[in-house]
Amino acid sequence: MGENAFRAFRVHLEEEGFSSGIDMLNLSDLPDNEVTIEVFYSSVNYKDGLASTPKGKVVSSYPLILGIDLAGRVVASRSPEFQAGDEVLCTGYGLGVSHDGGYAEFARVPAEWLVKLPEGLTHQESMAIGTAGFTAALSVERLLQSGVQPGNGPVLVRGATGGVGSIAVNILSRLGFEVVASTGKPEAETALIRWGASSVISRDAASASVKGALGKSQWAAAIDPVGGAGTGEILKTVKYGGTVALSGLTGGGAVETSVFPFILRGVNLLGIDSVYCPQAERLELWKRLGSEWKPEQVLQDGVKVYELEQLEEALSIVLNGKAIGRQVVSLRRDK
């Protein structure tokens, strides 16, 4: 092991079985890509939780450095787009699932995966936003594009204490929407109000079974990182012309619905994918996340910072649906 060895949290799948932990690696162990980055922060998303267990079925090659997000400084680049010293972030693509990710002091990625750190965000703030916050921004953008406006009525945010949910609450409230936060954690009500919710309802009430094909019109729109049976019930109560932006599956992968919300109320069900979001839209949304959409309230008191040695604890919290707000991992070596 060379004197420039660095720490990396890896998963292994070998004959003896699955294992994970911190390994010491050299730069030559990283994939051969254009840009080498000294990583300062990463974050903990639900997908990282899935990647940390063999049952998660999101990792496609072993051994692998986990971490679907990273922020840091370029130390070497073969791409004319980036120079040593550039501050950058990366979310999605193959990072942390098929390509070595952000839970390491160094990473090497293709130039086209990178975004220059937007003005208005520190490395740590960008990772407190991370994939989950970017997905929240993309969901809000899709609602706006579909014609949903603040005057249309309340917007339901499911999984509101989670990463996508908490940042969606904050962005929507900054834009003047009435936000109804649905949560399974009644103890988080005060935090949700601080982050911008107008009111808080229980997870069960939000996804309660509605008799028949349609229920009372309630929601101008919904941001739904939870999925499962609740999505089908919520579609029955979306107002005429309203939109559901569906991004996740913490509540289940199967959604049952009928044609009636779509053909009688013109409801839109929009799929949200942050992983391969085209670069032009990615850059625009990150710019907004550093300025007029910056989730200031969540960044102020909804972020917990972990050291790499504490990562397993953070992964288990997110996997069990217990996280409140966002979890960031510090990889800084200059502490």
Ligand SMILES: NC(=O)c1ccc[n+]([C@@H]2O[C@H](COP(=O)([O-])OP(=O)(O)OC[C@H]3O[C@@H](n4cnc5c(N)ncnc54)[C@H](OP(=O)(O)O)[C@@H]3O)[C@@H](O)[C@H]2O)c1
């Ligand atoms: N499509 C994309 O590009 C994309 C990007 C990012 C994330 N996602 C997906 O979005 C989902 C959320 O990700 P995240 O990182 O925000 O996760 P997270 O921080 O763990 O948040 C998930 C939240 O869902 C709620 N929840 C947990 N278990 C539940 C259950 N059994 N039934 C109903 N609600 C439950 C909890 O909030 P409450 O207790 O407040 O209800 C939890 O905090 C994941 O499925 C993730 O894979 C997709």
